Amino acid sequence: MIGVVGNDIHIVANRVLARGLRLAGYDVCNLGVNNPPDDFLNAAIEFEADAVVISSINGEGEGWVKGISAAFIKSGLSGVRLYIGGNLTVGDRPRDEVEARYLGFGFDRAYHRPISMDILLNDLAIDLYHVC
């Protein structure tokens, strides 16, 4: 399941990601843009998602997703893999620092300004199918 979190309307990468994941053989539920965190949780339950890939492009992701991992665990979805990617901070900060902060929020993987979708596709294959 994929979608853009918060008051964030950046759609282009979301459409590309949906297409890329479908072409890679995944069954994709795309929530599109402007989603409050609760929508991811509700849709993950309904869709029986194996992985939830959240995007945030406008730099305001932190305020929205801090508690999302805890909410997933509380709803019994601790087995669902959580990913976040995009432009994860306002201004220019070191990638490692930014990604570490999101891993601290309970995400399985975080990608600050990823260069290619292939990184996510590789990680998904490893995390979901133990393919190296």
Place this chain on the structure above:
Amino acid sequence: MSVKLNEMVEDFSAKRALLRIHPLVRELPEDASALWLVKMPVECFAAVAYERRKHCPFLQPRGGFGLWDQQRELSLALAKAGADFLPLTIDSHTRHNDYDRALMLLRQSEETGENLLNGYPLLAHGATVTRSLYEGINIPVSLRHGTPDARLLVEVALDSGITEIEGGGLCYCLPYSRAYPVDRALLNWQYVDRLCAVLSTPERPIHRESFGPLTATMVPPFMVVAVEILELLLAAEQGVSSYAISFAQTGSLTQDLATARALRFCASHYLECYDLKNISVRLVFHQWMGAFPHERVHADALIVQGAVTAALAQADKVVVKTRTEALGIPDPQSNADAVGMSRYAMELCQGGDIIGNGSEIAEEAESIISAVDHLLGIVFECGGTALWDSVARAVRSGLIDIPFSPHQENANRMWTLRDADRSIRIADPGFVPLPQTFLNRERAKLAGRCSDKSLDRMLDDIMLMVRQGGGK
């Protein structure tokens, strides 16, 4: 051709009073903006500045910070760097009318010193504080946002002495919102247009500007021109007297110059058709709005190429990008450098209409105009009580269809691809009505690549400026 231009019959002042009951706005009375605007120097008015422009297009950087101090510092730096217009870019929460969240995050940012907003929360700061941002800076300020319901935001902007208001019912809804009803957005912007008209005086007109880049992703020029003309007519019928149509660099020099030609031609043609003569129209060019190269040399070259294109198109204003575009919100120094680079490049391009009459550009412009005339003719026949209503119906029926719009009312059926010269062409028009000769020409330009819907092709087209020059 028939179109019913709307006359607003309700008492506008009663409408305003009702809106201004909002707790974040009522610090100032309804006549605050008129009283403040009349005291401002005339050179702070965009419309007056345009009258006085010499040969070089005006330059406007981008930028908005959450905290007052940062915005003040940015404004001073940009003015010092030679910007002709200052931007005031609004944060995403205010854009979505989530004023409470914007206020909460502003307080949090003020306490921690860490900026949690991606723009200036105008309502949270209020008009009195915002007026003081521009003390001693006598150049026009432009409100940049992306708000389907900007009625309160524009009330406060005008209270603050901001004289240029960007946006429109289509251009600030279809690219910026998922679910805000298009018909309501058009009516909200009718309010904004009327407000700007009501607060204009002959010496101090409030300037309106449309946002032609739309999603800035594979939008064909004829659709940009059609949207710009519809919003121009909607503003003119509300009494707006100073207006700018705009578009963004497409990635094809031919198509950029042809779009400028087509916009100018169609604007004067349609205003004349509907006898809307009391409005002056400017042309604004946005430097490349798509994914920006990370490498400094590529980013700088792209900025300069945009400046050259704007000079050749004889634009009235250029909205510049910075070399740090790919890295987030630009700092004052990269903005100042972008202004300097662009001005230098444009000054090197003087010499009148050098290539604007080239046969390839003229042919492309003719083709764009033929598509615009065909589409608008059908939009005007969509029925409804007024032009805004016809436009809303045209969106719902897919006649107006913006590629990569996140909006649920947008059809998303039109499919575009770049041809060998990088011009944006129609591979599949979806429900958009287009003349057969236009479609035949588009398909001929694509030379059999019409059906290529692969991911790689899509990324090549979108990421044109990133994948160019070894960036792939």
